[in-house]
Amino acid sequence: MVKIDLGNTYELMNASLDREHTQMEFLCPQTDGTARIIRVEIKPHHDPFLTGVSNLAMGPVTESGELDDQIRLKHKDRAVVYSTLLFCMLGFLNQYPDLTVGLDGSDDLRAAIYHSIFLSNGNSLGDYFVSVGLTGT
Amino acid sequence: MEDQIRDKLAHLQDLVRKSPSPKAASQKPAKPDSLSTVIKTKRDADLFIAQLDAVVRLAREEYMDLKGKEV
Numbered sequence: 211m212v213k214i215d216l217g218n219t220y221e222l223m224n225a226s227l228d229r230e231h232t233q234m235e236f237l238c239p240q241t242d243g244t245a246r247i248i249r250v251e252i253k254p255h256h257d258p259f260l261t262g263v264s265n266l267a268m269g270p271v272t273e274s275g276e277l278d279d280q281i282r283l284k285h286k287d288r289a290v291v292y293s294t295l296l297f298c299m300l301g302f303l304n305q306y307p308d309l310t311v312g313l314d315g316s317d318d319l320r321a322a323i324y325h326s327i328f329l330s331n332g333n334s335l336g337d338y339f340v341s342v343g344l345t346g347t
Numbered sequence: 348m349e350d351q352i353r354d355k356l357a358h359l360q361d362l363v364r365k366s367p368s369p370k371a372a373s374q375k376p377a378k379p380d381s382l383s384t385v386i387k388t389k390r391d392a393d394l395f396i397a398q399l400d401a402v403v404r405l406a407r408e409e410y411m412d413l414k415g416k417e418v
Contacts, residue, residue: 216355222362226363260396310399337349342399
């Protein structure tokens with residue numbers, strides 16, 4: 211179980227809070243002793259019919275400067291990683307409270323992780339987010 | 348909201364002021380996601396947003412009820 215603590219997050223190296231492109235980066239220790247720059251990006255959902263919905267993506271920055279949300283990393287502390295992710299989302303929604311953020315996950319495993327985080331941390335996260343779980347058919 | 352979190356959010360605003368603007372992201376084709384498989388028309392989107400708004404409103408009311416009982 212990933213225990214979320216919005217007070218225990220990695221230090222952000224830089225941040226932008228723009229409605230069309232929000233980006234925050236932090237240095238994330240790995241189990242092999244190295245550290246990777248992890249980027250959190252929040253942009254409007256690509257569907258033109260879904261106005262007011264933003265999509266969040268997280269992943270390491272590649273050599274070409276792009277975010278890779280497919281790679282599997284071995285984080286030293288997953289709880290702090292996800293706490294940092296949720297803090298970034300809180301920062302965005304605090305700035306733009308009229309928007310909705312979708313946490314889909316780039317694959318089913320990630321989607322399941324996000325789902326379980328909100329299920330197991332519902333009480334504490336409920337102080338900061340109104341979260342709605344959606345299941346596909 | 349806890350004071351610690353409020354302070355962190357204020358610190359975030361300071362960091363935003365000091366940080367350079369990010370480079371514009373390259374325009375890659377959007378990857379299909381769960382929503383895009385079910386939202387095909389504006390009507391689909393309007394229905395989805397209406398349902399989402401209703402669920403959010405209910406979740407907010409339940410949270411306020413819960414907090415009221417805790418006090």
